[in-house]
Amino acid sequence: MKEKIDKQKVLSRIKQLRELIKYHDYRYYVLNQPEISDYEYDKLYKELKQLEEQYPEFITPDSPTQRVSGEVIKEFKPIKHTFPMLSLDNTYSENEIYDWAERISKYVPLKNLEFIVEPKLDGLSCTIHYVDGKLHTAATRGDGETGEDVTLNVKTIRSVPLTLESKHKLPIPKFFEVRGEVIMFKKDFEKLNKELQQKGQQTFANPRNAASGSLRQKDPKITASRPLRFYIHSYGKIEGSTKVESDEEFLELCKNFSLPVIQYFKVCKTIDEVVKYCLEWQNKRDELEYEIDGMVIKVNQLKFRDTIGSTLKAPRWAIAYKFPARQATTVLKSVVMQVGRTGVITPVAELEPVECGGVTISRATLHNFDEIKRLGVRIGDTVLVERAGEVIPKIVKVVESKRTGKEKEIEIPKKCPVCGSNVVKEEPEVAYRCPNSSCPAQVINSIIHFAKREAMDIEGLGESVAELLVEKKLVKKLSDIYYLTKEQLLSLPLFKEKKANNLLTAIERSKQKPLSKLLYGLGIRHVGEKAAEVLAERFSSMEKLMQASEIELQSIPEVGPVMAKSIKEFFANKYSQEIITQLKKAGVNMIQPKVEKKGAQIFAGMTVVFTGELDSMTRTQAEEIVKQMGGNTASSVSRSTSLVVVGRNPGSKYEKAKQLGIRIIYEDEFLQMIGQK
Ligand code: IVH
Numbered sequence: 259m260k261e262k263i264d265k266q267k268v269l270s271r272i273k274q275l276r277e278l279i280k281y282h283d284y285r286y287y288v289l290n291q292p293e294i295s296d297y298e299y300d301k302l303y304k305e306l307k308q309l310e311e312q313y314p315e316f317i318t319p320d321s322p323t324q325r326v327s328g329e330v331i332k333e334f335k336p337i338k339h340t341f342p343m344l345s346l347d348n349t350y351s352e353n354e355i356y357d358w359a360e361r362i363s364k365y366v367p368l369k370n371l372e373f374i375v376e377p378k379l380d381g382l383s384c385t386i387h388y389v390d391g392k393l394h395t396a397a398t399r400g401d402g403e404t405g406e407d408v409t410l411n412v413k414t415i416r417s418v419p420l421t422l423e424s425k426h427k428l429p430i431p432k433f434f435e436v437r438g439e440v441i442m443f444k445k446d447f448e449k450l451n452k453e454l455q456q457k458g459q460q461t462f463a464n465p466r467n468a469a470s471g472s473l474r475q476k477d478p479k480i481t482a483s484r485p486l487r488f489y490i491h492s493y494g495k496i497e498g499s500t501k502v503e504s505d506e507e508f509l510e511l512c513k514n515f516s517l518p519v520i521q522y523f524k525v526c527k528t529i530d531e532v533v534k535y536c537l538e539w540q541n542k543r544d545e546l547e548y549e550i551d552g553m554v555i556k557v558n559q560l561k562f563r564d565t566i567g568s569t570l571k572a573p574r575w576a577i578a579y580k581f582p583a584r585q586a587t588t589v590l591k592s593v594v595m596q597v598g599r600t601g602v603i604t605p606v607a608e609l610e611p612v613e614c615g616g617v618t619i620s621r622a623t624l625h626n627f628d629e630i631k632r633l634g635v636r637i638g639d640t641v642l643v644e645r646a647g648e649v650i651p652k653i654v655k656v657v658e659s660k661r662t663g664k665e666k667e668i669e670i671p672k673k674c675p676v677c678g679s680n681v682v683k684e685e686p687e688v689a690y691r692c693p694n695s696s697c698p699a700q701v702i703n704s705i706i707h708f709a710k711r712e713a714m715d716i717e718g719l720g721e722s723v724a725e726l727l728v729e730k731k732l733v734k735k736l737s738d739i740y741y742l743t744k745e746q747l748l749s750l751p752l753f754k755e756k757k758a759n760n761l762l763t764a765i766e767r768s769k770q771k772p773l774s775k776l777l778y779g780l781g782i783r784h785v786g787e788k789a790a791e792v793l794a795e796r797f798s799s800m801e802k803l804m805q806a807s808e809i810e811l812q813s814i815p816e817v818g819p820v821m822a823k824s825i826k827e828f829f830a831n832k833y834s835q836e837i838i839t840q841l842k843k844a845g846v847n848m849i850q851p852k853v854e855k856k857g858a859q860i861f862a863g864m865t866v867v868f869t870g871e872l873d874s875m876t877r878t879q880a881e882e883i884v885k886q887m888g889g890n891t892a893s894s895v896s897r898s899t900s901l902v903v904v905g906r907n908p909g910s911k912y913e914k915a916k917q918l919g920i921r922i923i924y925e926d927e928f929l930q931m932i933g934q935k
Pocket of ligand 1: 343344345346376377378379380382383384399438439491492520554573576578
């Protein structure tokens with residue numbers, strides 16, 4: 259009897275754990291809004307796995323532990339599609355979108371049509387069949403008629419439910435086929451490539467290849483270890499389901515079943531609106547966590563899709579708008595070596611200028627010498643360049659077929675190209691660096707960093723002035739900027755009375771900045787803006803920070819061993835000590851003012867982000883108030899953001915907050931919270 263009760267208890271815990279895991283998978287992979295840490299998630303998973311091992315009779319096929327099959331796939335079986343997985347015709351300009359609308363208006367008047375517009379995900383298409391609510395089969399697109407059976411692998415994708423769940427008591431369909439794209443997030447792709455590289459394995463050229471290579475693994479365990487995602491964008495055969503009349507309704511129905519639906523779809527009533535939405539995403543594409551190569555425009559109402567029809571290859575009722583290509587081929591003319599603030603030498607490719615996605619490119623980063631080795635690139639090579647998320651273009655690969663044999667190897671410099679010091683490499687770092695802290699290149703870049711807005715905020719001390727000061731030997735080390743005289747400045751080209759006065763005032767004003775800004779400005783390796791703030795608040799003076807031991811530093815949650823070591827090294831260095839002494843002598847503040855905690859601590863434990871302009875105060879003032887009321891502020895939205903305050907003309911942070919489901923308030927509500935209304 260007792261045994262029976264115990265077993266009942268185990269079973270109910272198992273069921274509870276399965277529900278919890280399913281819920282958190284959904285939050286993480288579908289909504290992108292995790293509620294618990296990876297650690298807590300792993301704990302739940304381990305507990306379930308253990309209980310199932312003890313009581314194998316309770317294992318069910320839809321248990322989260324059953325996502326990964328022990329089987330190895332011998333060959334991918336062919337699966338005939340229920341009906342063809344068509345491709346899409348492409349357009350490349352606004353005009354071509356209007357032409358398409360004109361073509362379909364012959365079938366249905368434009369005024370009756372609605373369009374659903376959504377990002378074109380750069381992944382691989384896949385179809386999934388649910389039979390009586392259970393995941394039955396999954397297949398790749400293949401040639402459009404027949405695909406490959408990848409069921410065991412798709413089951414390992416955690417955003418894909420193994421069983422459909424009905425949230426509003428809608429009937430579970432007898433047969434429900436969803437089609438979509440398997441993709442990999444950009445950050446996951448970078449991480450995977452790093453891991454593969456460390457293991458000495460072949461890396462992937464881009465997230466799409468990584469997604470495809472991961473899905474088409476013979477061992478589902480490998481697929482399970484790859485962070486794949488699936489987003490539904492269309493449907494296949496459907497039987498015994500609630501009737502839907504539009505694509506939008508279909509997507510909503512999918513959401514009801516907890517299926518992962520494509521994000522940012524929008525129903526537009528006019529083609530003007532369609533074009534506007536496409537161009538909006540063309541500008542914003544880099545903000546997404548995954549790559550998109552265009553937008554897909556589809557007729558929303560299903561009855562009109564039937565009227566408009568399809569050709570053998572592609573539907574007439576849909577079209578892809580492809581973004582301008584951001585890749586081009588050109589010739590690598592030479593490589594220049596740039597020396598950064600910390601002495602790191604970065605090889606930069608000088609290219610034969612080439613047009614790429616609307617801009618002319620003549621330079622590309624090569625990151626470091628390992629990258630040169632990996633690419634196997636030589637001077638004179640024809641290379642494929644790409645302008646991706648970041649502003650600086652990069653070299654993707656060498657076009658080997660264009661080799662003539664006359665290409666020259668890129669040599670690692672033995673001497674710093676600026677000051678001539680012997681170059682060093684500190685294992686295990688990949689970087690080669692100039693060890694001379696007074697190397698003019700290092701001094702120029704340190705000044706630029708020191709003077710920027712987020713640091714000491716010295717207006718008028720940008721790149722060109724920093725270069726002039728160092729070139730004319732008025733500044734040999736960072737602290738010299740506080741000893742500049744008006745006469746010296748007036749001796750510089752383009753410096754007149756007003757400009758010299760303004761710069762001197764800005765330099766003088768910077769002396770009052772809090773310690774946190776100074777620490778960040780000093781450019782201690784691994785110490786970013788946030789870390790500088792934490793350190794300044796914790797130690798309150800430069801003196802105390804300089805005395806702190808490595809262990810003491812490491813006891814601060816935000817400071818890891820690498821940062822702690824770097825801080826100690828910085829302060830032990832004679833050159834840094836001299837700079838700090840000189841700064842102190844010049845009257846630069848070395849204290850962190852105590853933030854007086856005023857009023858109720860209503861933002862305690864919260865991280866608040868502002869976007870757009872506020873009418874009642876400046877952003878800095880608003881941030882100050884949040885800090886006084888116990889909160890933290892950040893400049894970008896992430897999963898750890900607690901609250902986003904939206905002002906006039908908000909930027910992308912607003913979209914990101916919506917996407918992540920973070921609490922959003924407007925200025926009025928903010929003022930109410932802080933008691934100013
Ligand atoms: S709708 C009838 N929507 O693009 C075709 N396709 O070039 C229905 N794709 O094979 C496709 N994102 O796999 C659609 N939002 C999206 C898409 C999308 C990516 C892929 C799809 C198709 C290919 C066509």
